Amino acid sequence: MAPLREGILRRTLDRAQESRFPLTPQRIVHDVREVMPADGIVALDKGMYKIWFARCYRTRSANTLLLDNALATMGAGLPSAMMAALLYPARRVMAVCGDGGFMMNSQELETAVRLKLNLVVLIIQDDAYGMIRWKQAVDNFPDWGLTFGNPDFVKYADAYGAKGRRVESAESLAPTLEAAFREGGVQLVIVPVDYSENTRVLVEELKNRVLEVAQ
Numbered sequence: 001m002a003p004l005r006e007g008i009l010r011r012t013l014d015r016a017q018e019s020r021f022p023l024t025p026q027r028i029v030h031d032v033r034e035v036m037p038a039d040g041i042v043a044l045d046k047g048m049y050k051i052w053f054a055r056c057y058r059t060r061s062a063n064t065l066l067l068d069n070a071l072a073t074m075g076a077g078l079p080s081a082m083m084a085a086l087l088y089p090a091r092r093v094m095a096v097c098g099d100g101g102f103m104m105n106s107q108e109l110e111t112a113v114r115l116k117l118n119l120v121v122l123i124i125q126d127d128a129y130g131m132i133r134w135k136q137a138v139d140n141f142p143d144w145g146l147t148f149g150n151p152d153f154v155k156y157a158d159a160y161g162a163k164g165r166r167v168e169s170a171e172s173l174a175p176t177l178e179a180a181f182r183e184g185g186v187q188l189v190i191v192p193v194d195y196s197e198n199t200r201v202l203v204e205e206l207k208n209r210v211l212e213v214a215q
Contacts, residue, residue, distance in 0.1 A: 013056055015197065019170045022192035025052035028124065031174040032094065033057060035181065040064060040092035041084045045077025047098030048130035048195055051202060075104035078121060082108065085117040092181055093119045099150050100129045109160040112186045120180045123153055123190045134198050153190045162186035 016030035029052050036042060038060035044050050044067040059065050066080050081095035102123050112119065128147045136143065154164030165180060165187065167173050173191055180187035 009056065020194060021168075021170050022194040023167075023170050023173060024194055024197065025049055026056065027170055028122075028173065028191060028193065029053055029056045031177065032096070032122065034174050035177045036064075036092055036094065038064075039088075040094070041066065041081070041088065043067075043077050043080035043084055043093070043095045045095065045097035045101035046072045046074045046131075047101055047124070048126075048134055048198065049096060049098060049124050049193070050131075053096065074101040077101060078105055078108050078112070081119050081121070082112050082115075082117060085112075085119045086115070089118065094177075095119065095121045097121060097123055098130060099123055099125045099127065099153075100148070103150070106156070109157070109162055109186060109188075113161040117186060118184045120177060120187045120189060122177070123188060124193045125150065125153075125190055126193050126195060130193075130195055134195065138199060153188055157186075157188040160186075162188055164188040164190065167191040 013026050013030065015024040015026040018024055018027055020027075025048070028049065032042065032053075041064050042053070042057065044053055044065070046068075050067060053065065054067060054069070057065055066084065068076060077095040077097040081093050084091075085093040102121070109121075127150060133143060133146045136146070154166055157164030163180075163183070163185065165176050167176050167189060173189075176189055180189055
Protein backbone atom coordinates (compact mmCIF):
# COMPACT_ATOMS: atom_id res chain seq x y z
CA MET A 1 0.00 0.00 0.00
CA ALA A 2 2.89 2.41 0.66
CA PRO A 3 4.05 2.47 -3.00
CA LEU A 4 0.45 3.00 -4.09
CA ARG A 5 0.05 5.92 -1.70
CA GLU A 6 3.33 7.52 -2.75
CA GLY A 7 2.45 7.17 -6.41
CA ILE A 8 -0.96 8.74 -5.87
CA LEU A 9 0.57 11.62 -3.92
CA ARG A 10 3.14 12.31 -6.62
CA ARG A 11 0.48 12.48 -9.30
CA THR A 12 -1.92 14.43 -7.13
CA LEU A 13 0.67 17.07 -6.26
CA ASP A 14 1.91 17.60 -9.81
CA ARG A 15 0.27 21.04 -9.83
CA ALA A 16 1.50 22.02 -6.37
CA GLN A 17 3.72 24.88 -7.50
CA GLU A 18 1.90 26.06 -10.61
CA SER A 19 1.45 29.80 -11.03
CA ARG A 20 -2.07 29.41 -12.45
CA PHE A 21 -4.67 31.85 -11.14
CA PRO A 22 -7.20 31.12 -9.70
CA LEU A 23 -5.10 28.65 -7.75
CA THR A 24 -5.21 24.88 -8.04
CA PRO A 25 -6.21 23.01 -4.88
CA GLN A 26 -2.76 21.39 -4.93
CA ARG A 27 -1.09 24.80 -4.73
CA ILE A 28 -3.31 25.85 -1.85
CA VAL A 29 -2.52 22.70 0.15
CA HIS A 30 1.20 23.07 -0.61
CA ASP A 31 1.36 26.70 0.52
CA VAL A 32 -0.65 26.09 3.69
CA ARG A 33 1.80 23.33 4.61
CA GLU A 34 4.69 25.74 3.95
CA VAL A 35 3.49 28.36 6.44
CA MET A 36 2.28 26.00 9.17
CA PRO A 37 4.86 24.73 11.70
CA ALA A 38 4.87 21.11 12.81
CA ASP A 39 2.52 21.88 15.71
CA GLY A 40 0.29 24.29 13.76
CA ILE A 41 -3.38 23.32 13.71
CA VAL A 42 -5.52 23.35 10.56
CA ALA A 43 -9.29 23.03 11.12
CA LEU A 44 -11.18 22.08 7.97
CA ASP A 45 -14.73 23.08 7.19
CA LYS A 46 -16.54 20.91 4.64
CA GLY A 47 -16.26 21.29 0.90
CA MET A 48 -14.36 20.13 -2.15
CA TYR A 49 -11.04 21.27 -0.70
CA LYS A 50 -11.48 18.83 2.20
CA ILE A 51 -10.71 15.90 -0.10
CA TRP A 52 -7.54 17.59 -1.33
CA PHE A 53 -6.35 18.36 2.21
CA ALA A 54 -7.24 14.90 3.51
CA ARG A 55 -5.21 13.26 0.73
CA CYS A 56 -2.33 15.69 0.32
CA TYR A 57 -1.68 17.58 3.57
CA ARG A 58 1.12 15.78 5.40
CA THR A 59 0.82 16.22 9.14
CA ARG A 60 3.97 16.33 11.27
CA SER A 61 2.34 16.06 14.70
CA ALA A 62 -0.75 14.33 16.04
CA ASN A 63 -4.08 16.17 16.04
CA THR A 64 -2.93 19.00 13.77
CA LEU A 65 -5.45 18.42 10.95
CA LEU A 66 -9.01 18.55 12.29
CA LEU A 67 -11.89 17.25 10.18
CA ASP A 68 -15.06 15.27 10.82
CA ASN A 69 -14.81 13.44 7.49
CA ALA A 70 -18.06 11.84 6.30
CA LEU A 71 -20.28 13.78 8.72
CA ALA A 72 -19.95 16.70 6.27
CA THR A 73 -20.76 19.38 8.83
CA MET A 74 -20.65 22.65 6.89
CA GLY A 75 -19.92 25.63 9.12
CA ALA A 76 -17.73 23.68 11.57
CA GLY A 77 -14.34 25.00 10.46
CA LEU A 78 -14.36 28.41 12.14
CA PRO A 79 -15.64 27.29 15.58
CA SER A 80 -13.24 24.32 15.53
CA ALA A 81 -10.34 26.68 14.89
CA MET A 82 -11.57 29.04 17.61
CA MET A 83 -11.51 26.25 20.18
CA ALA A 84 -8.02 25.23 19.06
CA ALA A 85 -6.87 28.84 19.44
CA LEU A 86 -8.35 28.98 22.95
CA LEU A 87 -6.64 25.74 23.98
CA TYR A 88 -3.28 26.44 22.31
CA PRO A 89 -2.78 30.22 22.18
CA ALA A 90 0.94 29.90 21.42
CA ARG A 91 0.42 27.79 18.29
CA ARG A 92 -0.55 28.85 14.79
CA VAL A 93 -4.18 28.01 14.05
CA MET A 94 -5.91 28.19 10.68
CA ALA A 95 -9.50 27.53 9.67
CA VAL A 96 -9.82 26.42 6.05
CA CYS A 97 -13.33 27.12 4.78
CA GLY A 98 -15.14 27.26 1.50
CA ASP A 99 -17.19 30.37 0.88
CA GLY A 100 -20.43 28.39 1.33
CA GLY A 101 -19.43 26.77 4.61
CA PHE A 102 -17.92 29.97 5.99
CA MET A 103 -21.12 31.95 5.43
CA MET A 104 -23.14 29.34 7.34
CA ASN A 105 -21.37 30.30 10.57
CA SER A 106 -19.54 33.53 9.79
CA GLN A 107 -21.21 35.39 12.66
CA GLU A 108 -18.74 33.62 14.95
CA LEU A 109 -16.19 36.20 13.80
CA GLU A 110 -17.74 38.46 16.43
CA THR A 111 -16.93 35.92 19.14
CA ALA A 112 -13.39 35.38 17.86
CA VAL A 113 -12.70 39.12 17.78
CA ARG A 114 -14.29 39.72 21.18
CA LEU A 115 -12.16 36.96 22.73
CA LYS A 116 -9.05 38.47 21.10
CA LEU A 117 -8.12 35.19 19.46
CA ASN A 118 -5.19 34.79 17.10
CA LEU A 119 -6.25 32.79 14.07
CA VAL A 120 -6.29 32.91 10.29
CA VAL A 121 -9.40 31.99 8.32
CA LEU A 122 -8.54 30.92 4.78
CA ILE A 123 -11.64 31.28 2.60
CA ILE A 124 -11.40 29.22 -0.59
CA GLN A 125 -13.76 30.97 -2.97
CA ASP A 126 -15.49 29.36 -5.95
CA ASP A 127 -18.90 31.05 -5.59
CA ALA A 128 -20.59 27.65 -5.42
CA TYR A 129 -21.26 24.57 -3.33
CA GLY A 130 -18.29 22.97 -5.04
CA MET A 131 -18.44 19.41 -3.76
CA ILE A 132 -22.15 18.98 -4.49
CA ARG A 133 -21.61 20.54 -7.89
CA TRP A 134 -18.76 18.13 -8.67
CA LYS A 135 -20.61 15.04 -7.45
CA GLN A 136 -23.65 15.93 -9.54
CA ALA A 137 -21.46 16.45 -12.60
CA VAL A 138 -19.78 13.06 -12.12
CA ASP A 139 -23.25 11.46 -12.14
CA ASN A 140 -24.34 13.55 -15.15
CA PHE A 141 -26.92 15.54 -13.25
CA PRO A 142 -27.62 19.11 -14.39
CA ASP A 143 -25.95 21.95 -12.51
CA TRP A 144 -28.83 23.81 -10.87
CA GLY A 145 -29.10 25.97 -7.78
CA LEU A 146 -25.50 25.51 -6.62
CA THR A 147 -23.89 28.85 -7.45
CA PHE A 148 -24.27 32.07 -5.47
CA GLY A 149 -22.87 35.54 -4.96
CA ASN A 150 -20.65 36.49 -2.04
CA PRO A 151 -20.13 39.65 -0.01
CA ASP A 152 -16.90 41.59 -0.23
CA PHE A 153 -15.06 39.48 2.34
CA VAL A 154 -12.49 42.19 3.08
CA LYS A 155 -15.26 44.63 4.05
CA TYR A 156 -17.09 41.81 5.82
CA ALA A 157 -14.04 41.16 8.01
CA ASP A 158 -13.70 44.87 8.74
CA ALA A 159 -17.33 45.04 9.86
CA TYR A 160 -16.54 42.54 12.63
CA GLY A 161 -13.27 44.18 13.63
CA ALA A 162 -11.16 41.56 11.90
CA LYS A 163 -8.82 42.13 8.95
CA GLY A 164 -9.34 40.83 5.42
CA ARG A 165 -6.68 40.17 2.79
CA ARG A 166 -7.30 39.18 -0.80
CA VAL A 167 -4.85 36.92 -2.68
CA GLU A 168 -4.23 38.32 -6.17
CA SER A 169 -1.75 35.78 -7.57
CA ALA A 170 -0.56 32.23 -6.95
CA GLU A 171 2.79 33.49 -5.72
CA SER A 172 1.20 35.76 -3.12
CA LEU A 173 -0.72 33.13 -1.14
CA ALA A 174 2.10 31.97 1.15
CA PRO A 175 3.40 35.52 1.84
CA THR A 176 -0.15 36.72 2.55
CA LEU A 177 -0.74 33.90 5.03
CA GLU A 178 2.62 34.57 6.68
CA ALA A 179 1.83 38.28 7.02
CA ALA A 180 -1.56 37.47 8.53
CA PHE A 181 -0.02 35.21 11.16
CA ARG A 182 2.67 37.75 12.02
CA GLU A 183 0.15 40.56 12.51
CA GLY A 184 -2.04 38.45 14.79
CA GLY A 185 -5.67 38.83 15.71
CA VAL A 186 -8.48 37.47 13.55
CA GLN A 187 -7.44 37.50 9.90
CA LEU A 188 -9.42 36.50 6.80
CA VAL A 189 -7.47 35.51 3.70
CA ILE A 190 -9.55 35.08 0.55
CA VAL A 191 -8.19 32.96 -2.30
CA PRO A 192 -10.01 31.96 -5.52
CA VAL A 193 -9.73 28.32 -6.55
CA ASP A 194 -9.83 26.45 -9.86
CA TYR A 195 -11.49 23.04 -9.38
CA SER A 196 -11.35 22.06 -13.06
CA GLU A 197 -9.04 19.09 -12.39
CA ASN A 198 -11.17 17.39 -9.75
CA THR A 199 -12.34 14.54 -11.95
CA ARG A 200 -8.99 13.99 -13.66
CA VAL A 201 -7.02 13.76 -10.43
CA LEU A 202 -9.52 12.41 -7.91
CA VAL A 203 -11.30 9.90 -10.13
CA GLU A 204 -9.59 9.04 -13.40
CA GLU A 205 -5.93 9.05 -12.35
CA LEU A 206 -6.70 7.37 -9.04
CA LYS A 207 -8.54 4.58 -10.82
CA ASN A 208 -5.75 4.16 -13.37
CA ARG A 209 -3.08 4.05 -10.67
CA VAL A 210 -4.95 1.38 -8.70
CA LEU A 211 -5.35 -0.69 -11.86
CA GLU A 212 -1.62 -0.40 -12.60
CA VAL A 213 -0.69 -1.69 -9.15
CA ALA A 214 -3.31 -4.45 -9.31
CA GLN A 215 -1.79 -5.77 -12.52
